[in-house]
Amino acid sequence: MTELSDELLVAYVDGQLARKQSSAVEKVLEHDDVIARRVAALKDAHRRLEAAFEAILAGEEADAAAQPLPRAPGLFIARDALIKGGVAAAGIVVALVLILAGYGWPLAAPEFASDASGPADPEHVGSLKRNWQEEVARAQALLSRASLELGRDSQGNRELIGFHLGQAIGAALTPPDLAPQGLRFARAQLLSFGGEPLAQLLYLGTSGAPVALYAKKGEASAAPQFKRYGGIAGVAWSRDSVAYLLAGERDEASLLLLAEAIRSGQEIGDAAAAPDGSPPAPRPSPARP
Template identity: 30%
Template sequence: MTDLNAPSDELLVAYLDGELDAEQRRFVVDQLHAHPAVAERLAALQCADMPFKAAFEGVLDEAPTERLNAMLKALPAREPPALSRRRFLAVAASFAVAGVVADRLFMAWPHAESGQGWRASVAEYMALYTPQTLENLSDDRAAHVAQLRSVGTQLGLPLSPDAVSLPGAEFRRAQILNYDGVLIGQLTYLDPRHGPLALCITASQKGPAGLATEQRRGMNVVYWSNASHGFMLIGRNPFDDLQIMARSAEERLLG
């Protein structure tokens, strides 16, 4: 963005984190409505699959990887401090500039038990969500449209607020996750009765399969697939409610 009046990335991230005062928030919302480029930048900042490795690849190629890895392994394990989004970005950049393999930062999030697949990893991630995790996220429709457009483009599936609307739940955010090189679109919602839930989408060549259910991490899961994508709906809602939502999503996303 070349507009000198456009909000900085730091301001956009603070907007995503709910850290702006009323005047700053109005400014960002006005910019999102007036400038599609700002909305697209906001969606890019919100995506989990940020290209840190590519951005610092030249520096990493020159890093003494073996020696640094040995030093890291020798360090005593300790509980990492909680990272805000802005601190996460700063730490990722500083790791790369210092010559440390940036992927180490992302390895702090544990993988699901081997062989359990992407649904298990999503369940581990979602088990940490509370209503407070989502309540401060932007409810601006322009931002949601930009997020869904970005996620849909990466998944090869047109997405819009109407197409992903779920009965009884409020859409809060769309972002891309990366599971062992496989892109997963995560659409999060807040149900006033049962808390956070997520509709997750990934490209799949396994062919159509009807609704099936399972439980993971104390949450209920409904999953299915069509000719090109696999879907997973996860939350603490009763199975009957999730199946109603899943059928609604299945119908709207048939395309």
Template identity: 25%
Template sequence: MTTKHTIPSDEDLTAFIDGELTAEEAARIEAIVNEDKSVAERLEFLARANLPFEQAFAPLLAEAPRQKLETMLAAIPAQQSAKSNSSPAFATRRRFLGALAASLVAGIAIDRAVIGIGRSFAPKDENSEWRAVVAEYISLFTPETLAGPTPPKDVQTAQLARLDEKLGLSLSPEAISLPGVDFKRAQLLQYDGKPLAQITYLDPESGPMALCIVMSSKGRKAPDLESRKGMNVVYWSSETHAFMLIGHAAVDRMTAIADGVRVSV
């Protein structure tokens, strides 16, 4: 038998994984996990993380036709070496992001070589890996994931202050407000040992949307567009940070929203 309950946020589930909740709160979330399959799956996703890179792709690389692959990959932009694990252990969330990035990069490289796409490739984008990880994560979001009222301004300000502290930003609710899109939460994640700011929204027309930011020393880059996991991504860089806006909205709308964000953040 199930009971009505408030679906825990990712921050609640992360705190549960890390043992940061009170006994009462932990018991409440454990009960919800036992009753709600979708919450249990999200908890497992967030928790399956302590996967070491060095062990991850070891079985696959041991069986791979190394010489053939090296010849095939020599014709395309070099990708970061990566390894994967077919059955990750239940652990913390942080290293899972790294392993996920590695598997995505390896998959992209092999797909390009084997399929033999008959076109030239753009120069390697040093920031593409973190966008792949974010897209994989955001693709799990549904409108129900972000259901609930928009937090009041003081709560938004407090959440953004945590991001400012870690990423050297100066964000305000007004600066990250998106036209016609509801703010839901701002949370601090981690990618490749660096803080990653994720500001999530719910667009009444197209569903989940997110503005994500990491520190970057690759220099200024004009806005560009790509598609990942069935979503449109507008990405750009300043002298100190890399940004991406990702969502299911049409390209024209995503581009227009991103143009507004670039002016304010």
């Protein structure tokens, strides 16, 4: 009989082992009935615990769904009133929501009964890991037929790219030259978000992950603001009814400098732009090795 510790087997049941380690355990399971029975018992225990926790959550969600949430904007409840009425059994959920509203801030539509795991907070970076299929499906949703219209041959002509992207989002969008900042323009494509075109311009430095500039129709103008999305940092701004997002795995100072360089270039470009809106002549693409 092979000796495998409960530590190893629980880690196996919990999916905490590396693939090679899991395969090694599985090979043992095929030949050792005692270990196989132990793993089955641990799996059963694990499953019962998961079911127990699911049952509690189901009860809480049912309570939440049964209690209509106050949605009036600007709802203000005095703090004392909240404490007095707080935890009556039938109104527990409402009471808790009111506590959150008790300082006089408006409540945005919370939909908190639908998907407890989903982050309604744009700042929120959840601990729950999505699997690769979910991540890929979300990325797939950004693709449209137009994504493939900018062929590889066009990628060497920044003016032609700018014209195509500009036609889609309604404003000139020549890929900014970020060579002085150590970034080479790599390629561009047209994505789709919420049925609206979303331009993506990709840049690559000598090392590290790509930096992307996104542009879509947006607000008239807004100053650059830095925000972190998990491991990805972003600087967002709007200008001439186009919303921009510069994103990459960079620190705040570096990304803000890049954004400033792009914005400065846009101002210079505006001053020199020809107003006829005609497409630039195609030029031969650079020879590929």
